[in-house]
Amino acid sequence: MTGLSDLSIEAAGTGLRDGSFTSVELLAAVVRRAAITEAHHHAYLTIDRDGARLAAERADGELADGTDRGHLHGIPIALKDNMCTKGLETTASSQMLAGYEPPYDGTAVARLRAAGAVIVGKTNLDEFAMGSSTENSAYGPTRNPWDTDTVPGGSSGGSAAAVAVGSALGAYGSDTGGSIRQPAALSGVVGVKPTYGLVSRYGLIAFASSLDQIGPIARSVGDAAVLLEAVAGWDIHDATSYRGDVPAISEGLADGVDGVRIGVVTELMAEGIHDEVRSGTQEMIEQLSAAGAVVTEVSLPATEFALSAYYLIAPAECSANLARFDGVRYGLRVDGDTTEEMMQRSRAAGFGPEVTRRILLGTYALSAGYYDAFYGQAQKVRTLMRQDFEAAYKDVDVLVSPTSPTTAFPIGERTDDPLAMYYADVCTIPCNLSGDPAMSVPISLDTAGLPIGFQVMAPALGEEMMFRVGAAVERIADFDARPALASDEVVSA
Amino acid sequence: MTWEAVIGLETHVELQTASKMFCGCPVDFGDEPNTAVCPVCLGLPGALPVPNEQAIEGILSIGAALNCTLTESSLFYRKNYFYPDLPKNYQISQYTFPLCLGGHLDVDIDGTVTRIGITRVHMEEDTGKSTHVGRSGRIQSADHTLLDFNRSGVPLVEIVTEPDIRSADEARVYGTELQRIVRALGVSDARLEEGSMRFDSNVSIRPSGSTELGTRTEVKNVNSLRSLHRAITFEIERQIEVVESGGTVDQETRHWNEDLGTTTSMRNKEESEDYRYFQEPDLLPLHIDVSWQERVRAALPVLPAELRNRYRQAGADARTAEILVDGEGLGPLFEEAAVLGADPRAVGIWLTGEVISFTRTAETAVTTTPLTAAHLVELSEMTADGRLSATAAKEVLTAVLEGEGAPGEIADARDLIQVSDVGAIETEVDAVIAEHLDAFEKLRAGDPKTLGFLTGQVMRATGGKADPRVVQELLRRKAGG
Numbered sequence: 001m002t003g004l005s006d007l008s009i010e011a012a013g014t015g016l017r018d019g020s021f022t023s024v025e026l027l028a029a030v031v032r033r034a035a036i037t038e039a040h041h042h043a044y045l046t047i048d049r050d051g052a053r054l055a056a057e058r059a060d061g062e063l064a065d066g067t068d069r070g071h072l073h074g075i076p077i078a079l080k081d082n083m084c085t086k087g088l089e090t091t092a093s094s095q096m097l098a099g100y101e102p103p104y105d106g107t108a109v110a111r112l113r114a115a116g117a118v119i120v121g122k123t124n125l126d127e128f129a130m131g132s133s134t135e136n137s138a139y140g141p142t143r144n145p146w147d148t149d150t151v152p153g154g155s156s157g158g159s160a161a162a163v164a165v166g167s168a169l170g171a172y173g174s175d176t177g178g179s180i181r182q183p184a185a186l187s188g189v190v191g192v193k194p195t196y197g198l199v200s201r202y203g204l205i206a207f208a209s210s211l212d213q214i215g216p217i218a219r220s221v222g223d224a225a226v227l228l229e230a231v232a233g234w235d236i237h238d239a240t241s242y243r244g245d246v247p248a249i250s251e252g253l254a255d256g257v258d259g260v261r262i263g264v265v266t267e268l269m270a271e272g273i274h275d276e277v278r279s280g281t282q283e284m285i286e287q288l289s290a291a292g293a294v295v296t297e298v299s300l301p302a303t304e305f306a307l308s309a310y311y312l313i314a315p316a317e318c319s320a321n322l323a324r325f326d327g328v329r330y331g332l333r334v335d336g337d338t339t340e341e342m343m344q345r346s347r348a349a350g351f352g353p354e355v356t357r358r359i360l361l362g363t364y365a366l367s368a369g370y371y372d373a374f375y376g377q378a379q380k381v382r383t384l385m386r387q388d389f390e391a392a393y394k395d396v397d398v399l400v401s402p403t404s405p406t407t408a409f410p411i412g413e414r415t416d417d418p419l420a421m422y423y424a425d426v427c428t429i430p431c432n433l434s435g436d437p438a439m440s441v442p443i444s445l446d447t448a449g450l451p452i453g454f455q456v457m458a459p460a461l462g463e464e465m466m467f468r469v470g471a472a473v474e475r476i477a478d479f480d481a482r483p484a485l486a487s488d489e490v491v492s493a
Numbered sequence: 494m495t496w497e498a499v500i501g502l503e504t505h506v507e508l509q510t511a512s513k514m515f516c517g518c519p520v521d522f523g524d525e526p527n528t529a530v531c532p533v534c535l536g537l538p539g540a541l542p543v544p545n546e547q548a549i550e551g552i553l554s555i556g557a558a559l560n561c562t563l564t565e566s567s568l569f570y571r572k573n574y575f576y577p578d579l580p581k582n583y584q585i586s587q588y589t590f591p592l593c594l595g596g597h598l599d600v601d602i603d604g605t606v607t608r609i610g611i612t613r614v615h616m617e618e619d620t621g622k623s624t625h626v627g628r629s630g631r632i633q634s635a636d637h638t639l640l641d642f643n644r645s646g647v648p649l650v651e652i653v654t655e656p657d658i659r660s661a662d663e664a665r666v667y668g669t670e671l672q673r674i675v676r677a678l679g680v681s682d683a684r685l686e687e688g689s690m691r692f693d694s695n696v697s698i699r700p701s702g703s704t705e706l707g708t709r710t711e712v713k714n715v716n717s718l719r720s721l722h723r724a725i726t727f728e729i730e731r732q733i734e735v736v737e738s739g740g741t742v743d744q745e746t747r748h749w750n751e752d753l754g755t756t757t758s759m760r761n762k763e764e765s766e767d768y769r770y771f772q773e774p775d776l777l778p779l780h781i782d783v784s785w786q787e788r789v790r791a792a793l794p795v796l797p798a799e800l801r802n803r804y805r806q807a808g809a810d811a812r813t814a815e816i817l818v819d820g821e822g823l824g825p826l827f828e829e830a831a832v833l834g835a836d837p838r839a840v841g842i843w844l845t846g847e848v849i850s851f852t853r854t855a856e857t858a859v860t861t862t863p864l865t866a867a868h869l870v871e872l873s874e875m876t877a878d879g880r881l882s883a884t885a886a887k888e889v890l891t892a893v894l895e896g897e898g899a900p901g902e903i904a905d906a907r908d909l910i911q912v913s914d915v916g917a918i919e920t921e922v923d924a925v926i927a928e929h930l931d932a933f934e935k936l937r938a939g940d941p942k943t944l945g946f947l948t949g950q951v952m953r954a955t956g957g958k959a960d961p962r963v964v965q966e967l968l969r970r971k972a973g974g
């Protein structure tokens with residue numbers, strides 16, 4: 001299958017500028033692809049045909065007039081449906097926000113529009129980004145591009161699937177405990193969680209504010225760099241956004257790993273990691289070593305407690321962040337005899353079971369008498385995790401591990417077992433706790449034909465080195481497999 | 494048994510900054526409902542708070558004026574509770590590490606100074622306003638509720654005292670002094686009637702001499718300093734009555750009813766007090782470095798207590814000094830006139846009398862009138878040397894305020910100058926004596942009643958312009974007394 005919608009962002013940009021095709025034609029190819037793939041994968045919640053067409057027409061007009069907004073000019077991209085888009089329905093996959101049209105664009109969205117990007121639509125996610133499989137969507141699950149009986153990972157499963165099947169050239173997700181990297185790994189694409197604060201969270205519907213970070217999902221490391229550069233940088237609307245210069249994300253992509261000190265995280269190669277994932281990861285590490293990297297083993301003892309700490313901190317923050325959904329000002333309202341009853345009924349009807357579970361967990365963890373034992377302890381683990389990373393980065397430039405302990409798992413397998421579901425994030429959560437950047441790069445397929453993702457982690461603002469190693473991994477892996485799409489029509493799309 | 498009241502006050506002050514605490518919306522209360530709002534102060538999904546530096550400056554100046562330690566690294570917290578006018582259903586507030594800690598405010602009641610400890614001064618955001626429509630106007634029986642979020646997110650400073658207050662009088666004086674300070678700092682108009690300053694009182698009683706704290710109640714909804722005094726007085730008496738009749742005081746929130754003059758329980762069965770505070774992850778710790786602290790302290794204006802001292806040293810009595818501090822522009826006028834040599838006692842009487850009643854009637858401040866310190870000096874000299882009677886001086890002063898010119902011109906124009914020339918008056922006195930010899934003889938014989946009669950005759954003869962003191966002196970001398 002090849003078509004305009006399978007082009008890299010760089011190749012598409014060249015084509016737009018040399019007159020091979022227009023942004024309107026590129027968009028049409030993407031929309032045609034979606035028309036085929038959506039029935040099987042359900043990556044999108046909303047496709048904004050009219051808005052996207054207007055944006056593509058404007059992009060074409062501007063290019064014709066000599067106005068060039070850069071790498072994303074005229075490029076069709078997809079946004080996770082927890083990123084607020086002015087006048088375009090934004091649901092966070094929740095009944096609570098069915099039909100909700102934000103009156104403003106989030107900062108990342110505004111920057112993408114200013115960069116000339118064409119927003120195709122809004123992608124599916126686990127409700128309020130809570131989940132690891134995109135099964136917790138009020139609007140039905142997304143299915144893995146490589147095997148529709150399996151999950152695409154989550155919570156940014158829609159964005160990962162859209163990029164994998166070519167119904168977008170690139171996409172954005174949000175990563176709170178692995179929600180970009182894990183679906184990228186399970187769907188065979190590149191996913192990046194930038195340093196906390198590098199991309200403004202303004203307009204991202206909050207799940208856990210101290211952990212949430214917007215980042216790109218792409219078919220290549222180079223595309224991911226371009227997508228990240230378009231949205232990174234200080235924002236006056238986000239007090240936690242980083243005020244300094246944006247790292248030179250794409251400058252070292254070709255530099256290779258000769259002499260780069262790579263640490264393999266012992267705890268993330270141990271039991272619990274499936275054999276094929278571990279051996280695939282091990283093989284890549286050996287190849288990196290062969291390419292000149294200095295590979296050592298590094299222990300991060302706090303990882304043992306990271307998952308538990310995360311599942312206290314994130315629910316605690318979400319219990320407050322989601323309190324605003326009360327039926328009073330916007331979103332679902334179920335009437336009651338009193339204001340309290342209206343709020344209770346609206347929340348009971350609007351939130352799905354996983355969201356409710358986490359709100360209850362978080363409320364409990366913050367309650368008087370329990371705070372110290374739960375939330376307080378979790379914060380201590382977070383501090384230890386940061387210290388572990390800081391110590392490790394004294395001796396190595398990057399850390400590596402599998403992105404996910406398994407490849408894609410069957411739909412429905414873990415929906416009744418929250419702990420098994422939570423374990424899917426065991427490799428990704430440490431970097432959310434520390435705030436450091438991490439990315440997943442696909443390296444190979446397991447014997448079932450499902451992708452394996454390789455995680456590269458770096459110290460805060462170490463994106464340049466992280467992308468450099470990620471690009472080297474991509475070259476070494478030479479992973480050019482694409483999911484087989486369901487229909488012959490696809491080829492012409 | 495005698496009882497002692499133990500009172501602590503929590504005061505909320507809305508800061509009149511250009512914009513709200515965490516967004517760019519204007520702080521403006523006159524607007525149509527829900528016009529000064531944005532995604533942040535409406536609590537829309539995805540919106541984030543950004544702290545307002547002007548508000549931080551405002552609270553630091555309050556803390557500095559209350560002799561607090563300014564915290565170098567201060568944290569914001571989320572205070573979680575559900576209420577329809579709280580758009581996020583949590584309020585961004587402070588918990589541990591508030592911006593200001595451990596100060597005091599001295600209150601002076603008739604010369605007795607009591608030091609009230611300030612536990613903390615912290616920053617938070619205001620809520621929106623609910624208007625319950627229908628029946629009693631209370632939420633329980635309202636037909637519907639209207640929400641206005643213009644006030645949502647307005648910077649709110651909370652000032653918490655130690656339980657150091659022992660009477661309703663002390664509470665009122667504390668409240669008055671705090672209001673003066675906040676106004677002197679220029680950070681708020683601090684009007685209780687409009688809610689830009691609000692007092693909640695924690696009141697308990699204990700046997701006199703005891704050091705233990707009794708069960709306290711929290712009294713809300715006072716909208717003037719007078720009702721603060723009334724509410725506390727009522728609550729103390731109520732608690733004494735409860736305890737003396739064998740009952741116990743419940744820990745609860747009580748609502749002051751201005752019309753009935755009583756407090757009533759606001760207890761709500763589902764209300765719990767667990768706010769599940771945790772550090773606000775959307776905001777970084779605030780670093781108030783030493784140079785910022787020093788800047789704030791250096792920029793403090795002269796505070797009311799110091800002004801009062803200054804006015805007293807310049808010759809005002811205690812009551813006058815207080816009025817001078819409270820009346821806009823009065824104090825500086827007083828000080829300037831005193832420095833230029835005016836009689837401070839007379840100037841004090843004029844400023845707190847004629848001037849205040851004039852400005853009240855005209856609904857203006859003295860600074861907008863033509864009255865200057867030089868006028869006061871002139872007036873002072875004219876009364877001191879007898880050219881103007883006390884009554885005439887007041888008339889002249891009012892005319893100055895009305896813009897008729899300087900005191901001398903007005904006194905001339907109105908023919909108010911007294912004759913103090915002894916020679917001229919003596920001629921008139923002699924004429925009156927000649928005309929009323931009988932009366933004069935009685936005066937000589939020691940009948941004091943005739944002194945008033947003869948003085949009156951001289952005053953009539955001079956058209957009221959003779960200085961009556963001079964007339965009487967002459968009459969006494971001539972009568973040999």
Ligand SMILES: [Zn+2]
Binds near residue numbers: 516518529532646
């Ligand atoms: Zn606002």
